[in-house]
Amino acid sequence: MAAVFPAWVMVTVLLLEAVVVKGGFPTSLQLERRVPLASHELELSRLRERDRVRHGRLLQSSGGVVDFPVQGTYDPFLVGLYYTKIQIGSPPKDFYVQIDTGSDVLWIGCNSCNGCPQSSGLQIQLNLYDPGSSTTSSPVPCSDQRCSAGIQSSDSGCSGQSNQCSYTFQYGDGSGTSGYYVSDLLHFNTILEGSMTTNSTASIMFGCSMLQTGDLTKSDRAVDGIFGFGQQSLSVISQLSSQGITPRVFSHCLKGNNGGGGILVLGEILEPNIVYTPLVPSQPHYNLDLRSISVGGQVLSIDPSVFSTSTNQGTIVDSGTTLAYLADEAYNAFVSAITNTVSQSVRPVLSKGNQCYLITSSVTDIFPQVSLNFAGGASMILYAQDYLVQQNSIGGAAVWCIGFQKIQGQGITILGDLVLKDKIFVYDLANQRIGWTNYDYLLERMESNFGYTNLYVKNFEKDVTEETLLEKFSVFGTITSLVISKDYNGVSKGFGFVNFEKHEDAFKAKEAMRGAQLGSKVLYVARAQKKGERQLLLQLKYQGSNLYVKHINDGVDEEKLKEYFKQCGTVTSVRIMRTEKGISRGFGFVCFSMRQEALRAIQILNGVLFHGKPLYVAMAQTREERKRLFQSAFRHPFTNVEGLQGPFNPTITPPYPYAAAAAAAYHNRLLFPMYIPG
Structure with a gap:
C-alpha cells in the first residue's frame, strides 16, 4: 500500500516504528482501509447509510444535519474507513487513529474511559492512553491560549474547580465523546535530504477521551481515536506549523483498487501537473466554489445558485465520505446527461431507486468524461470509474450504477472517496487553496509484484571496495552476493550489485541508502531489473x-x-x-x-x-499487435458479428478499409479506431 510520487517531496512525516512505505519515499503515513472502495458486494444503500451517519457528524458545526434518503436497513459499518498508526508519550506508545479531513482535533481514548471499545473488528490492537504513565504528559490548564481557541470554536469548556480544559463533541448521528485536553510528545521523523531522516518530537495538545456514546462504542471498526486534519488552530497540522516544524500543507492519495489503502503526507509536494482552486473563506470545512459541471464536453444547464457558497451551502471535500453527493437540480441534470450519452450503447435500468446500466464491455470506452469546473479555472476530470460503482452482474452483463447520490433541499455537494481516489490531493492551508492531479497506481502495483532482492548501486568512488559496501548494506539483512563492476584493468566502474536473501531487506536497504553519503559522493540505489522486467514495465x-x-x-x-x-x-x-x-x-x-x-x-x-x-x-499498436489482429481476422474472415451475416454490418462504416479487421474489432468491442496502416 504505497505510492511513488513523481516529484520531489519536502516533508515532515509522522511515523511509528519508522513505517516504511513500500515502493515510495519513507516520508508518508501508511493508510489502511477495511474494505475496498467500490466492491460490487457492497450495495449503494449500505454506502449511503454509512455516509448519512458520517454527514451527521460532518455538518453539525455548519448549522444542521443533512437527512439523506435511505433505502433498506443495512449495517453502516460494513464499509471502509482510512486509519493510520501514530506514536505518543514517553516512553512512546502506539495508537491507531482514523484520518478525518472533516474535523480538527486529534483525540484518543484514555484509561478509565467509559464506553471506549476494548477490541476491534479491524484486527488491530487497541490501546488506551494513560497520562500518568508518560513522563512528558501534562494537563492543559484553562489559562492556556490553546484552550481559549477551543472555547471560541464552542467545542471546549473550562472547569473552574479542576482548572482543566475540557471538550465535548456531540455528533449528529447521536454519538459523542467528551474528555479533557492534555499535552504530550508526538514522535516523528524529519527528512533532511535524500532519504536521510532524523528522529524528532513535538509537544502537541490533543483530547483524552473519558466518555464515548452511540456508534463510537461499537467494536466493528473501532480504532483508538480520530486524527482531525481540519484547518482550525487545534488541528495537529496547525500546531506543528505554528512550531515551525512543517508548513501548513498536507496531501493524500487514496487507492481505488481492491487493495484499498493509500498514503498521507505532511508537507509540500512539488508536482507541476497539480491544478489549484481557492478555498471558500470563513468555512469550517474544506469548501470549494464549484461553478459548473460538464458531461462529454458540454456544460450542463444548472442554475448557478445551486452551487452557492453561502451559509450551509457549497461544495465540501471530505475523505470520510464514501460516495459523492449533489443537490437535487444538479443531480437530475447530471444523471440525465450520462444516460442520454450512453443509451445507444448500454441498457439503462433502475435498481432500488438508483440509475444503473447493463454493460457487456469496458465502461471506459463507453461512458463520457465528466468535468467539475471550479473557481480560478481549475477542472477536476472524472472518468467512468470516478462516478460509477459496480454492482452484481445480470445474465452475463455487469451492472454499473451512478455513484453520485441526491441531497434533497440542502444545496450541498460533497466529494467523497469515489471522486478523491487515485488522485493526489494537496491541502495548502497557508495559501488557502486545494489542488489535485490524477495518479496511476498500475505501474507501482506491477513493480511491487516482482518481489525483487537484487539492488543496483552506483555513483561511488573508484576506491570503494566490496568490503566497504558489505559493511554499509549488511546491517539491513543477509546478503547472498555482492559485486562491483570493473574494467579489464580491474578498475572499478563506480557501480555494482547487492543481492539480499529477502525482498523485505532489499527494500529497506534501497529506501535507506538511496541518497546516502558515501565518501564525497551521494549514492544512487534502485532495484536491479532483468531485461524482461524492464521491457514489461515499459510496456505497461x-x-x-x-x-x-x-x-x-x-x-x-x-x-x-x-x-x-x-x-x-x-x-x-x-x-x-x-x-x-x-x-x-x-x-x-x-x-x-x-x-x-x-x-x-x-x-x-x-x-x-x-x-x-x-x-x-x-x-x-506495435507490429506484433497488428500482426495478431490481421491473423485473427483473416483466419475467420466471415465470422458473424452480433448475429449479422458477413464480415460486418453493411450499414456500419468501418473505421478503416479492411473489412475483416473491422469485423474483428467490432466483434471484440473495440469502440475506438485502432491504428492499422493503410
Whole structure:
C-alpha cells in the first residue's frame, strides 16, 4: 500500500516504528482501509447509510444535519474507513487513529474511559492512553491560549474547580465523546535530504477521551481515536506549523483498487501537473466554489445558485465520505446527461431507486468524461470509474450504477472517496487553496509484484571496495552476493550489485541508502531489473496511452501538436515522422501520461479539423499487435458479428478499409479506431 510520487517531496512525516512505505519515499503515513472502495458486494444503500451517519457528524458545526434518503436497513459499518498508526508519550506508545479531513482535533481514548471499545473488528490492537504513565504528559490548564481557541470554536469548556480544559463533541448521528485536553510528545521523523531522516518530537495538545456514546462504542471498526486534519488552530497540522516544524500543507492519495489503502503526507509536494482552486473563506470545512459541471464536453444547464457558497451551502471535500453527493437540480441534470450519452450503447435500468446500466464491455470506452469546473479555472476530470460503482452482474452483463447520490433541499455537494481516489490531493492551508492531479497506481502495483532482492548501486568512488559496501548494506539483512563492476584493468566502474536473501531487506536497504553519503559522493540505489522486467514495465507504462495521429498539416511541428493535444491531459512526448530531408510525412505519435487521457483525446479530437485537415486519432499498436489482429481476422474472415451475416454490418462504416479487421474489432468491442496502416 504505497505510492511513488513523481516529484520531489519536502516533508515532515509522522511515523511509528519508522513505517516504511513500500515502493515510495519513507516520508508518508501508511493508510489502511477495511474494505475496498467500490466492491460490487457492497450495495449503494449500505454506502449511503454509512455516509448519512458520517454527514451527521460532518455538518453539525455548519448549522444542521443533512437527512439523506435511505433505502433498506443495512449495517453502516460494513464499509471502509482510512486509519493510520501514530506514536505518543514517553516512553512512546502506539495508537491507531482514523484520518478525518472533516474535523480538527486529534483525540484518543484514555484509561478509565467509559464506553471506549476494548477490541476491534479491524484486527488491530487497541490501546488506551494513560497520562500518568508518560513522563512528558501534562494537563492543559484553562489559562492556556490553546484552550481559549477551543472555547471560541464552542467545542471546549473550562472547569473552574479542576482548572482543566475540557471538550465535548456531540455528533449528529447521536454519538459523542467528551474528555479533557492534555499535552504530550508526538514522535516523528524529519527528512533532511535524500532519504536521510532524523528522529524528532513535538509537544502537541490533543483530547483524552473519558466518555464515548452511540456508534463510537461499537467494536466493528473501532480504532483508538480520530486524527482531525481540519484547518482550525487545534488541528495537529496547525500546531506543528505554528512550531515551525512543517508548513501548513498536507496531501493524500487514496487507492481505488481492491487493495484499498493509500498514503498521507505532511508537507509540500512539488508536482507541476497539480491544478489549484481557492478555498471558500470563513468555512469550517474544506469548501470549494464549484461553478459548473460538464458531461462529454458540454456544460450542463444548472442554475448557478445551486452551487452557492453561502451559509450551509457549497461544495465540501471530505475523505470520510464514501460516495459523492449533489443537490437535487444538479443531480437530475447530471444523471440525465450520462444516460442520454450512453443509451445507444448500454441498457439503462433502475435498481432500488438508483440509475444503473447493463454493460457487456469496458465502461471506459463507453461512458463520457465528466468535468467539475471550479473557481480560478481549475477542472477536476472524472472518468467512468470516478462516478460509477459496480454492482452484481445480470445474465452475463455487469451492472454499473451512478455513484453520485441526491441531497434533497440542502444545496450541498460533497466529494467523497469515489471522486478523491487515485488522485493526489494537496491541502495548502497557508495559501488557502486545494489542488489535485490524477495518479496511476498500475505501474507501482506491477513493480511491487516482482518481489525483487537484487539492488543496483552506483555513483561511488573508484576506491570503494566490496568490503566497504558489505559493511554499509549488511546491517539491513543477509546478503547472498555482492559485486562491483570493473574494467579489464580491474578498475572499478563506480557501480555494482547487492543481492539480499529477502525482498523485505532489499527494500529497506534501497529506501535507506538511496541518497546516502558515501565518501564525497551521494549514492544512487534502485532495484536491479532483468531485461524482461524492464521491457514489461515499459510496456505497461505506455500501454493504452500512446496515440497514432495522421493527416497532420505539413506546417505543424511537434510543439504545435503538443500544445493542441494537451487540452486532453499531460502529454509526455510528441513525434512527427519525417523524411531524410526533414519533411513531415503527415503522421506521428502523441503519448499521454495516463490511458484515460489518451481515450479522451480520441473521443474529442478524432475527426476534428486542425490547420485545415481532419485529424485521424487512434490507439497506436506495435507490429506484433497488428500482426495478431490481421491473423485473427483473416483466419475467420466471415465470422458473424452480433448475429449479422458477413464480415460486418453493411450499414456500419468501418473505421478503416479492411473489412475483416473491422469485423474483428467490432466483434471484440473495440469502440475506438485502432491504428492499422493503410
